[in-house]
Amino acid sequence: xxxxxLGEDLFATIIVVGLxxxxxxxxxxxxxxFARRKNMYESFDLALDIAxxxxxxxxxxxxxxxxxxxxxxMTSEWELQSYSQVLSRQGIGLSIEVRGIDxxxxxxxxTKTNIIDQYFSPPCSVSLPVAISQTQASKxxxxxxxxxWR
Amino acid sequence: MDKRGQGYAIDMLVFALMVALAxxxxxxxxxxEPNTLNDRYAANLATSVLQTLQQVTAGEVGGFKYKPDILGxxxxxxxxxxxxxxxxxxxxxxxxxxCNLRVEVSxxxxxPLKSNQEFDRQVRKFLKATLDEIVGGRFDYxxxxxTNPIDLSPAARVHFETSIESFSDNGRIQACSETILMxxxxxxxxxxxxxxxxxxxxxxxxxxxxMVEIILSLWSK
Numbered sequence: 001x002x003x004x005x006l007g008e009d010l011f012a013t014i015i016v017v018g019l020x021x022x023x024x025x026x027x028x029x030x031x032x033x034f035a036r037r038k039n040m041y042e043s044f045d046l047a048l049d050i051a052x053x054x055x056x057x058x059x060x061x062x063x064x065x066x067x068x069x070x071x072x073x074m075t076s077e078w079e080l081q082s083y084s085q086v087l088s089r090q091g092i093g094l095s096i097e098v099r100g101i102d103x104x105x106x107x108x109x110x111t112k113t114n115i116i117d118q119y120f121s122p123p124c125s126v127s128l129p130v131a132i133s134q135t136q137a138s139k140x141x142x143x144x145x146x147x148x149w150r
Numbered sequence: 151m152d153k154r155g156q157g158y159a160i161d162m163l164v165f166a167l168m169v170a171l172a173x174x175x176x177x178x179x180x181x182x183e184p185n186t187l188n189d190r191y192a193a194n195l196a197t198s199v200l201q202t203l204q205q206v207t208a209g210e211v212g213g214f215k216y217k218p219d220i221l222g223x224x225x226x227x228x229x230x231x232x233x234x235x236x237x238x239x240x241x242x243x244x245x246x247x248x249c250n251l252r253v254e255v256s257x258x259x260x261x262p263l264k265s266n267q268e269f270d271r272q273v274r275k276f277l278k279a280t281l282d283e284i285v286g287g288r289f290d291y292x293x294x295x296x297t298n299p300i301d302l303s304p305a306a307r308v309h310f311e312t313s314i315e316s317f318s319d320n321g322r323i324q325a326c327s328e329t330i331l332m333x334x335x336x337x338x339x340x341x342x343x344x345x346x347x348x349x350x351x352x353x354x355x356x357x358x359x360x361m362v363e364i365i366l367s368l369w370s371k
Contacts, residue, residue, distance in 0.1 A: 012158045019162045023169040030173040044187055048194055055198060069201025101211075101283070126191070128198040129284045131205030137236060140210040141202065141284070 036122075043124035043148060046092065051126045051146040054096065058083050059107075059144070062133065070131045070139060071098050073106040080109045087148075093123075095147040098132060100140055106132055110147070123149040192289060192325035192368045199284055200330045200366055208242060209235030211280050216272040239277060243295050244332055244362050246273040247310040251297070255306045270312070278314050289325065289368040290317040296363050297334065300341075317369070327367040334360040 056068040059075050084094045095110030125147045132142040208214035215231045234242060249266040252259050277293065285291045296311040334341070341360060 012156075015159055016162050019166055023166055026173060027169055041187055045190070048187075048190055052194055052197075055201075067205070069198060070205045126194075128195060129202050130198060131202050133205075137207070138210060139205045139207050139238075141206050141280075 039150075040122065040124060043122075043150065044126070047124045047126040047146055047148045050087070050092075050094065050148055051128055051144060054083075054146060055128060055130060055144055059096075059098070067133075070133050071107070071142065071144065072133055073098060075107065077109070084110065091150055093149045095123075097145040097147075098130065098142055099145070100132060100142045106142065121150045123147050188370060189325050192370070193328060195285065195288065196326050196328035196366045196368055199281070200328055200364065202284065203239040203243070203364070204330070204332075206239055207235065208237055208239060208276070211239070211283075212276075214242060214272070214276055216269050218266060218269065239280060240330075240332060240364065241335070242273050243277065243312075243364065244335060246270050246312070247295060247297055247362060248334055248336060250312075251308050251310050253302070253306065253308055254299075274312065274314055278316075281314065282316065285368070286316055288371070290322075290371055291315065291369070292317075292367045294363075294365045294367070296365075298361050298363075300360065322369050325368045325370050327365060329363055329365045332362045332364065334362055336360075 055071070057066060058079065059071045060066050060068050061075065061079070062070070062072050080096065087094050093110070095112060096107065097105060097109075098107040099105045125145060127143050127145045130142050130144045131139045133139050213233070213235045214237070215233050215235075217231055234245075237245070246269060250270045254260070281291055281293060292313055292315040294311070294313045297309055299307040299309040301307045336344075
């Protein structure tokens, strides 16, 4: 196989180096897009699982039992913290918000990521409709918004 | 450019072609199919909506009132409006079934057992408005509620089926379908006597509990 000899043909060398650089940049750009998409899908999948667990268990614990889909806005900070710690040990950040249809916030937990963190690991949100237990007789319509990031 | 230089340039063009091919594969390749994720989200959303229908009381989504009627006529001795704000949305749907059970003979509906069409109309309107608010912006939906048919004779049966939908079916692929089962809020004895009030059937055999199926199907917009 012939070796590339620099200086033998300057024009050919410039073309070779220029094209190689361009192609490597193109490939890197497409790979970045692929990796970002992969990360986004994985985060969304994870956010769906976490939202399901919160809706059916962690946030659905009431004095008289667990009612999947019925959010207890009085869920203690300690319970949310211990759930969040389990996730943070796996490198997952979590933020939870439960709001009524009128926009009133019933429960909020977790911190927002800063712009630099968002650049390297964009957060992913999932929102699901839920019922919010206000009194024994009154259960209003609301939305559970779960945001996760790695 | 001598012949060797031309050869290098051709090699580079072949290399460029291979890289372009690799890029096009990367564009197409996704770790998970977006449709799979969309379907997973749809299934999660449908479960949430069905759970919400079982929990949220009508009073919290604008309230529910109606004037009782029988076969489309107002009941003159009725005290007026019935306010059902304390019932959950699923309970309203099940009560609608109970008030509008239909009798079918040889595959044709003949008449409702004890019709309350105004209630049926109002419940459907109320649930549609609520579903439009919860699901409408994200997916197209169809909510089907039906009872298992109760056979009165080999040719006749009592049943109920209703559907509330946000679109007309145009052959699109369904994203998901989730089902919940509920019991009719009536004892076997009460159901038997309400059927026998209208039809003189003595040997009526009923299932221990008449089940109601509520199915929510979603389609991507």
